[in-house]
Amino acid sequence: MDLSKKIPAYLTEKQNIVRLILFTAAFALVFINFYSPFNMESFYRVTRLKFFLYSSAVILTGVLVVVISRIIMYQLVKRGKEILVYQYIVWSLAEALCMALFYTFYELVILHDPRPFIEAFKKSASNTALVLLLPYSVLWLYFSWADKKKKLLELSETPDPAGQKAMIPFRDEKGTLRLSLKRSDILYLQGSDNYVTIWYNTQNKASKYLLRNTLKKLEDELVGESIIRCHRSYLVNMEKVKLIKKEKEGMMIELESNTPVFVPVSRSYMNQVLLAFGQNQ
Numbered sequence: 001m002d003l004s005k006k007i008p009a010y011l012t013e014k015q016n017i018v019r020l021i022l023f024t025a026a027f028a029l030v031f032i033n034f035y036s037p038f039n040m041e042s043f044y045r046v047t048r049l050k051f052f053l054y055s056s057a058v059i060l061t062g063v064l065v066v067v068i069s070r071i072i073m074y075q076l077v078k079r080g081k082e083i084l085v086y087q088y089i090v091w092s093l094a095e096a097l098c099m100a101l102f103y104t105f106y107e108l109v110i111l112h113d114p115r116p117f118i119e120a121f122k123k124s125a126s127n128t129a130l131v132l133l134l135p136y137s138v139l140w141l142y143f144s145w146a147d148k149k150k151k152l153l154e155l156s157e158t159p160d161p162a163g164q165k166a167m168i169p170f171r172d173e174k175g176t177l178r179l180s181l182k183r184s185d186i187l188y189l190q191g192s193d194n195y196v197t198i199w200y201n202t203q204n205k206a207s208k209y210l211l212r213n214t215l216k217k218l219e220d221e222l223v224g225e226s227i228i229r230c231h232r233s234y235l236v237n238m239e240k241v242k243l244i245k246k247e248k249e250g251m252m253i254e255l256e257s258n259t260p261v262f263v264p265v266s267r268s269y270m271n272q273v274l275l276a277f278g279q280n281q
Contacts, residue, residue: 059131195211
């Protein structure tokens with residue numbers, strides 16, 4: 001990692017700052033109250049319930065350090081200030097130090113902890129490093145992954161000069177991206193109830209992918225693309241149509257592929273298929 005580089009923009013986005021604060025507070029509450037590091041209850045000589053209430057109150061109050069710090073960071077970036085990676089790391093360590101000092105003050109003054117300041121501060125610093133820096137690291141990894149996923153999705157949805165997407169994203173019924181394919185690789189889609197089989201060319205052969213979604217929903221999402229309905233159960237990529245011929249069982253489409261691939265055409269969709277085929281010649 002180049003410490004002299006500018007930090008990624010996702011670290012200072014408002015929604016990610018809010019997520020960081022909420023996740024850190026939740027992690028600290030769970031970690032302190034249920035894991036009880038370093039046998040902390042023995043220092044305070046209180047019941048489990050009182051310890052839960054006291055620690056929850058002090059943790060939530062201590063998180064104000066993070067809130068104030070991140071607001072300052074957000075405002076600086078908003079005004080054009082660049083924050084480098086090493087500066088961000090130092091900033092995070094400073095947050096941990098400030099929180100450790102706050103917890104030490106709470107222990108010595110509010111709870112009347114008999115330990116010397118140095119000893120109490122060392123314990124506070126250890127606890128703070130765990131409950132603050134660990135979620136920071138986890139969220140940094142998560143934000144990085146989410147940012148890469150977002151950029152990949154944006155790339156897949158970037159239209160080419162003809163107004164069509166260079167990559168076609170396929171999402172399931174919940175809207176989750178499951179597959180992205182080059183438009184030129186897609187052969188046809190075959191629907192069956194709540195599932196769609198996507199046939200496409202890969203490594204000189206036809207492959208398939210089963211997606212939980214309806215053919216109608218995918219048809220609506222592919223409006224404006226070269227993939228149109230040719231049958232109640234089929235969508236076909238007109239860019240891959242080699243020829244259309246009439247067989248005993250009806251009209252059939254032959255697709256460009258290393259192995260023969262045929263898709264039926266129903267009467268109700270014949271005219272739009274022939275029109276689209278003529279436009280692709």
